[in-house]
Amino acid sequence: MIEIKNLNAWFGENHVLKDVSLKVPANGSFGLVGESGSGKSTVLRTMTGLVEDWEGNIVVGGQELGHKRNKDFYRQVQMVFQDPFGSLHPRHTIDRILSEPVAVHKLGNSDARVIKVLEQVGLDNSFRFRYPHQLSGGQRQRVSIARALILEPRVLLLDEPTSALDVSIQAEVLNLLSALRRDLGLTYIMVSHDLAVVAHVCDDIAIMNHGRIVERATASQLAQGSLEHPYSQQLYKAAGGYDRAVIDSFVDWD
Amino acid sequence: MQTVTNQNSGGLRQWLTSNTPQSRFQARCGRTWLAWTKLTENRLAMIGLGIVVALILITILAPVISPYNPIAADLTKRILPPSAAHWFGTDQLGRDILSRLIYGAQYTLMVVGLVAITAAPVGLLIGTIAGYFGGWVDAVLMRITDIFLAFPKLILALAFVSALGPGLENAVFAIALTAWPPYARIARAETITVRRSDYIDAARLQGVSSRGLILGHIMPMCISSVVVRVTLDMAGMILIAAGLGFLGLGAQPPMPEWGAMVSEGRQFLLQQWWVSTVPGLAIFVVSLGFNLLGDGLRDVLDPRGGD
Numbered sequence: 001m002i003e004i005k006n007l008n009a010w011f012g013e014n015h016v017l018k019d020v021s022l023k024v025p026a027n028g029s030f031g032l033v034g035e036s037g038s039g040k041s042t043v044l045r046t047m048t049g050l051v052e053d054w055e056g057n058i059v060v061g062g063q064e065l066g067h068k069r070n071k072d073f074y075r076q077v078q079m080v081f082q083d084p085f086g087s088l089h090p091r092h093t094i095d096r097i098l099s100e101p102v103a104v105h106k107l108g109n110s111d112a113r114v115i116k117v118l119e120q121v122g123l124d125n126s127f128r129f130r131y132p133h134q135l136s137g138g139q140r141q142r143v144s145i146a147r148a149l150i151l152e153p154r155v156l157l158l159d160e161p162t163s164a165l166d167v168s169i170q171a172e173v174l175n176l177l178s179a180l181r182r183d184l185g186l187t188y189i190m191v192s193h194d195l196a197v198v199a200h201v202c203d204d205i206a207i208m209n210h211g212r213i214v215e216r217a218t219a220s221q222l223a224q225g226s227l228e229h230p231y232s233q234q235l236y237k238a239a240g241g242y243d244r245a246v247i248d249s250f251v252d253w254d
Numbered sequence: 255m256q257t258v259t260n261q262n263s264g265g266l267r268q269w270l271t272s273n274t275p276q277s278r279f280q281a282r283c284g285r286t287w288l289a290w291t292k293l294t295e296n297r298l299a300m301i302g303l304g305i306v307v308a309l310i311l312i313t314i315l316a317p318v319i320s321p322y323n324p325i326a327a328d329l330t331k332r333i334l335p336p337s338a339a340h341w342f343g344t345d346q347l348g349r350d351i352l353s354r355l356i357y358g359a360q361y362t363l364m365v366v367g368l369v370a371i372t373a374a375p376v377g378l379l380i381g382t383i384a385g386y387f388g389g390w391v392d393a394v395l396m397r398i399t400d401i402f403l404a405f406p407k408l409i410l411a412l413a414f415v416s417a418l419g420p421g422l423e424n425a426v427f428a429i430a431l432t433a434w435p436p437y438a439r440i441a442r443a444e445t446i447t448v449r450r451s452d453y454i455d456a457a458r459l460q461g462v463s464s465r466g467l468i469l470g471h472i473m474p475m476c477i478s479s480v481v482v483r484v485t486l487d488m489a490g491m492i493l494i495a496a497g498l499g500f501l502g503l504g505a506q507p508p509m510p511e512w513g514a515m516v517s518e519g520r521q522f523l524l525q526q527w528w529v530s531t532v533p534g535l536a537i538f539v540v541s542l543g544f545n546l547l548g549d550g551l552r553d554v555l556d557p558r559g560g561d
Contacts, residue, residue, distance in 0.1 A: 089457070093281050104463075127274075130273070144456070
């Protein structure tokens, strides 16, 4: 479904992605793991066209992407942002947020679509005319997911969808995402710094550091901790919780 | 009786403050209601609003409430001091100053209204376009704005009016031409702070066009700052209009425009003070009213203030 080959990207002078390649089968779920600044979100932002300075091949659904994305691309690929407080327009009601893409793509039948997608993400109709500031973080993230789903895309790009939520809500949202993938046959690329989250949702995993993929693994390998690259092991140890001896042993891999 | 009204207002209030509005209309009403209650808590803002509403009412009701004809001269009653028959006295042509004030309100309102509905949207549009696109579009639009900002307002307005000929319409046009640059600046600054935010990116990923983004997503975030600034500027516009009137470049006699009235009375200022002072006070009160209202609106509408 998705194939990325030798993707390089730059922010001005900074070379932020170095020869990133990955492959996700249809209905697959791919996890990108790494610390802050490792370039994992940039992979998603480059795919969606938010990063303009890039080179390489990105193929989605059999079509190679150019530097301009068209409307058809956005019907196929949608993204869920990390911060549920920043990704919903503060002056738009949930209804407006959800019905605008329907109007832009002239899909019609907006009321029915909004009601259906709210139901899919587990929000009842009483939320429909609220403003984002009247919702909790978990509810807002459900709205973000609903917004991504309303165009009925094939691919969802998830940029740390649960990192801004507290632990109990995280589980709810992750279960929702897993259920949606199963029911709607979606393909995911999920970015996270949380190994447990990725192991829960994804089948295949790539570990990124300084803009490079340093290791690929499967979910079971990750769960067992049988990672080979020293940076991956370091990340795995770090995920175990704070330990002074472990932190002191860390080095900066480049 | 008391309980009935209470219940009624309780029902309406519940409808307005409901956390689960049932329609777009209710959601919008609820939001407006919230802003309104916040504004009513501010006493000074309410005084300002009262003055502005009074100005509007006076304009509408002028033919009904004014005791005399504002332009009919009666030379037997020249410069009479304030009395029961003429509350604010009469001017050098024997015209009742109160009636002239009442009829003059419409010119003040017209200046303020026309400038606001022409200058503010132009400034908003130029600012958001410059801020959104950046690069050379931004450079060109903002340098034009800078050029207009560099002129002193009154002087530029004077130049326009003397080129176009004196008259209230031309004065309004001149003021509008000099009033938009600050709005463009504000709108651009607001646009730059929101254009990289996630919700704009999200809308872009939904296929919303640049036009849709600017009009539907960015402008709503800029409008409140601009509205506040316009309200605060209204006092200045009234003063410029009055100044042009005073210099004889705005409203032409016998139009009872307040600035022109101040000007006509200045030759009698020492002996017959009321001829100039009363319209001067009217300008002062209305300007103050707009300023107070603007301050109150800033507290209510500031996007960083609440939610």
